Amino acid sequence: MLADSKTIDELLKNWDPEPDSLRIQVTDLQHSYGSGDAEKQVLFNNHLSIPAGEIVIMTGPSGSGKTTLLTLIGTLRSVQQGSLKIMGQELNGLSAAKIVNLRQEIGFIFQAHNLFESLTAYQNVRMSTELLSKNEKESGPEIKAILKRLGLGERIHYKPKNLSGGQKQRVAIARGLINRPKLILADEPTAALDAESGREVVTMFQELASQTGCTILIVTHDNRILDVADRIVNMVDGRISSNVMVQRSSTLCSIIRGFPAFSELTASNLTAVADSLQLRRFTKGESIIKQGEVGREFYVIAQGSVDILIDGKPVNRLEAGDYFGEVALIKDQPRNATVTATESTACFMLSKVDFQSIVDASPPFEDEVRRAIFDRQ
Numbered sequence: 001m002l003a004d005s006k007t008i009d010e011l012l013k014n015w016d017p018e019p020d021s022l023r024i025q026v027t028d029l030q031h032s033y034g035s036g037d038a039e040k041q042v043l044f045n046n047h048l049s050i051p052a053g054e055i056v057i058m059t060g061p062s063g064s065g066k067t068t069l070l071t072l073i074g075t076l077r078s079v080q081q082g083s084l085k086i087m088g089q090e091l092n093g094l095s096a097a098k099i100v101n102l103r104q105e106i107g108f109i110f111q112a113h114n115l116f117e118s119l120t121a122y123q124n125v126r127m128s129t130e131l132l133s134k135n136e137k138e139s140g141p142e143i144k145a146i147l148k149r150l151g152l153g154e155r156i157h158y159k160p161k162n163l164s165g166g167q168k169q170r171v172a173i174a175r176g177l178i179n180r181p182k183l184i185l186a187d188e189p190t191a192a193l194d195a196e197s198g199r200e201v202v203t204m205f206q207e208l209a210s211q212t213g214c215t216i217l218i219v220t221h222d223n224r225i226l227d228v229a230d231r232i233v234n235m236v237d238g239r240i241s242s243n244v245m246v247q248r249s250s251t252l253c254s255i256i257r258g259f260p261a262f263s264e265l266t267a268s269n270l271t272a273v274a275d276s277l278q279l280r281r282f283t284k285g286e287s288i289i290k291q292g293e294v295g296r297e298f299y300v301i302a303q304g305s306v307d308i309l310i311d312g313k314p315v316n317r318l319e320a321g322d323y324f325g326e327v328a329l330i331k332d333q334p335r336n337a338t339v340t341a342t343e344s345t346a347c348f349m350l351s352k353v354d355f356q357s358i359v360d361a362s363p364p365f366e367d368e369v370r371r372a373i374f375d376r377q
Contacts, residue, residue, distance in 0.1 A: 007255065008302055009303070011255070023054075023182065023183055024073060025049050028081070028083065029043060029045070029079070029083070030080065030082050031043040031069075031072060031080055031081070042068050042238050043065050043068060043072075043238045044238045045082075046082075048243065050217070052215055053214070053215065054216070055206065056216065056232075056233060057225070057229040057232050058218065058220070059220065064236050064237060064238065067187055069235070074185045075103055075106070086183065104132060104181075105183060106182075107177060107183070107185070108176055108185055109172055109173050109175075109176035109184065109185070109187070110187045111187050113168045113171065113172035114172070115160045116160075117159065120158060121156055121158055121171045122143055122144070122147065125147065125171065127175070139178070143178060147170075150170040150171075150173065151200070152171065152174075155167060165192045166197065169193060170197065180214065184208070184215070185217050186216065188222070189201060190222045198225060205228065206228055230245065230246055231245050232244045249271060252277060253271060256270065256274065258321070259321050260321070261300070264365070272358065273354075276351075276358075278349045279349070280346070281346050281347075282344070282345045282347070283344060284343050284345075285340060287340050288306060288339045291309070295327075297351060297352065297355075298325045298355040300323040300348045301320050301346075301347055304319075304345025305318065305320070305343060306339050306342060306345060309339075326369040329352055330359075330370065
């Protein structure tokens with residue numbers, strides 16, 4: 001059974017966010033420490049785009065470059081090579097004055113909570129509001145409310161020396177959230193918290209993202225909070241090794257499970273397909289593949305319809321849920337037909353390598369596409 005058209009429409013609408021909606025744009029970003037013989041490169045050719053309102057969790061082993069990338073995004077280090085745009089502003093070469101202004105839109109939550117020892121919990125959070133010239137009459141009730149929600153209602157006027165490590169971390173979290181910034185950067189924000197406190201923190205993250213469009217980037221090893229992520233990015237040896245959009249992957253799985261070719265895939269194979277799919281859009285009359293050319297892609301129609309033509313003559317019409325392009329990949333032969341969009345059409349696409357990996361991993365999938373080849377002859 002195919003997914004309802006509304007689900008597919010929403011997925012396609014949000015597939016490629018408009019550039020203006022991107023809070024973070026990383027393009028070919030590289031970074032090194034030291035110089036000369038002591039120079040050590042720690043980030044290599046990284047690319048990442050994150051729109052407003054997403055909660056992103058970044059994982060990876062220690063030393064993989066996560067914190068370096070986080071501090072570059074937070075303007076705490078200077079960009080050396082590549083492009084890094086935060087809320088549309090290019091950081092590479094940005095003036096010091098503009099960087100200071102940009103930081104006012106960013107909330108920082110670091111594992112080293114960096115509280116002022118001479119100030120109370122309330123005063124430490126109040127420092128953030130003062131930076132934006134908010135008067136205490138306006139901000140005071142909000143500060144007390146957020147500290148109370150984080151379980152610090154009875155410790156509002158305690159200084160850090162009288163707080164536990166987890167309590168200090170909750171003060172630091174309150175300080176990062178109080179101004180409702182457009183971007184929050186958090187390094188292990190829940191590591192020192194018990195399960196209940198950690199859950200309250202990520203619930204607040206979710207509310208802020210949904211209510212204000214705040215983008216939240218969390219570096220963590222805490223598997224307890226993975227369920228809140230819209231996207232999970234994994235770093236290995238200074239490179240983004242995977243970038244999985246969780247909600248998209250889940251929605252895609254529910255959609256493609258209804259397509260006959262994928263109906264018998266195991267859950268792991270289905271997820272692998274969803275994470276590999278690309279989206280291609282075609283206008284009415286546009287040729288998607290051409291007879292005689294080398295086959296490099298497999299297509300599933302998400303929306304719209306196509307005509308199959310052999311030697312210029314129409315022989316079949318395919319619609320949403322149908323697929324094409326498998327013959328050349330299975331038989332390793334040139335395309336045996338031309339496929340043309342009959343209207344504005346969107347197709348999910350698998351590269352030849354990804355298609356073959358699914359064929360190798362799933363006999364039912366291979367059987368299905370081979371039956372289709374036979375039926376179309």
